[in-house]
Amino acid sequence: MKVRVERDLLVESVAWVGRSLPSRPSVPILAGLLMEASEGELTLSGFDYETSHRVTLPAQVADPGRCLVSGRLVADIVKSLPHQAIDFSVDGAKAVLVCGTSRFVLQTLPVGEYPALPEQPPSSGAIRSDVFARAVAQVAGSASRDDTMPVFTGVRMEIEGPTITLLATDRYRLAVRELEWEPDEPEASATTLIPARVLSETARAMTGSTLTLSLDRDAAGGDGLAGFAGEVSGGSRWTTTRLLDGSFPKVRNLMPAEDAIETRVRIGTATLVEAVKRVALVAERNAPVRITFTAEGATLDAGNGDEAQASETIETQLTGEPVTVGFNPTYLLDGLHAIGTPVAHLAFTQPTKPAELTGATDLEEAPLTNFRYILMPVRLHNS
Template sequence: MKIRLERDVLAEAVQWAARSLPTRPSVPILAGLLLKADASGVTMSSFDYETSAKVSVKATVSDEGEVLVSGRLLADISRSLPAKPVDITADDSKMELVCGSARFTLQTLPVADYPTLPHMPEATGAVPSDRFAQAVSQVVVAAGRDELLPVFTGIRIEIDGDTISLLATDRYRMALKELNWNPASTQVEAQALVPARVLSETAKSMTAGEQVTLSLANSSAGDGIIGFEGDGVGGVRQTTTRLLDGEFPKVRHIMNTQAAMNVRVNTAEMIAAARRVALVAERNTSLRMLIGDGAVTLEAATGDQAQASEAIEATIEQVDGGAQAVTAAGFNPSYLLDALGAFDTPYVNFAFTAPSKPCQLTGLAELDGEPLADYRHVIMLMRLPG
């Protein structure tokens, strides 16, 4: 194999393809990055039996071929190269990389021992890349991080015609984002539970192009994988990942609970106040929201050592026929800040149902406008003493 490509193209492609390489691979061969050169350019691939990544970039190819080398080492080298064209030659035993006066020789790994990458399933539909990245970022904050409960570490993708929904929960909070997309068939219906970390990294890395194509394997085929394709800096990127097993909890009904009281606040003011007051919140204790007349007050304390409170203006609306009025609510400070940070609207509405019951947050384009239903975030309230 003999190729030449620009340093920035090489560095970007290697970094992206190598990002999912396992830190401690179950077998040494999985630490490799596969480079394959043909008439169309160079393809770089990685695979750990769960997630695959493949990026295709333009290059001047003198001799076609393929080579397998340490992915992390090649990533470190490509980052350090001077801003000059890079020449790569390889045979069965070594790969040589020359950039200006810098020269590296890497031992190759046996290509024959490398696992075959899964095939990309047939395209299910496409969604604008920027909207998809934003949607995933809004939902991923509610996904669990405990690997002992894998079903909560995923984001459930639900496809119903021209609507795609993303749903996540860690049992103490949940987030739902709905958006329109372009399905391959208007009759398509499908569900998939995708690892949240993989989905988040993939969505963020494919914003250079106009759209991301989702490819969901037919569940009856037993493949259990989902694929994503989009443009990145310098080339086309593809990722596949195995779907998570297990049944996602039925939590959608919680999103439709009728509110007894609505509290509307300025999003930026609430974030700033919550951050300040949370500085003195003791671990595993709540940030309290006291609901008054035309204002809410946030309070937190660490025993007798430190206390903090701050009031901000709010619009309070008691819903006719609502249950018992909510005068105080306890939030996990981190959950509250994660939720508020996911909104891109100037105002946010807190919909309370009853003391110690879940609270739903929705965005508001205007303080007196209708809540925007495309993104909803629910937080389980903490029980307040007394």
């Protein structure tokens, strides 16, 4: 095997594939980066039995072949190299990497012991990659990071014809995003639970083109696969991940019914973000920020009588009854960043019931409904 490849492209590609390499592999061979050179291209692959990444990039191939080398070592090496073409060759059990005056000799791993990567499931449809990346970014942050409850670490993807709905919750907040796509079958219908971390990394890495979504419809639960493929600058990428097993909780009943909403508040998103950040400086860990919404504005309070205290009043538009509620400031800020609009719209049924946060383009327009962030209030000591 003998190949020459552009340095920056190799750095980016190795970093992408390296995301699927386990830091502490149960089987040492999984720490390997599979390199396969064929006419005019180099393919890099990584696999940890759960998630696989593969990228194909243009290269000058003098001698086709394949080899397996330490993925993390190669990633560290190529990042440190000057901006010149990289020559990579294999001689017996050794791999040689040359860039300018730098030369590295690496021990190869037994490529015959590397497990076969899963096949990409059949295409289910296509979607604009930037739209998908934005939607995933809005939702994935609400998934749990607690691996002891795997079902909450996933993003539920519901497909009904031309509409995809993404849902994620960690039991303290719920994010719901609807978006349009182009299914291969007009009456397509499917429900899957995809690991949030993999989905988020994949969506970010495949922006810039149309993204092909693939679902293994013949497999169920944890035996199913989701696949994503797209063209990026300088090559193509695809990934597969095993779906999570388990029943996603019935969370739609947390969304306030329209006829039950008693209070609506419109407020400048940036204004509320800055006020929450300032007031939360005196809040103890996991302590809520108390917000009182009235016709005169919103007053934010944090701290207690024995420690530091803070309060701030900002302008709002209120429709309905005044309300006082406590929110975890981190969760509230996450939602405000996720809506991505100049105006935030808060809807309340009761102070102790989940509140709905949506976005609006200005104070006079109706709130957008394609993204909803449902936030559980924190019980206040005097409530």
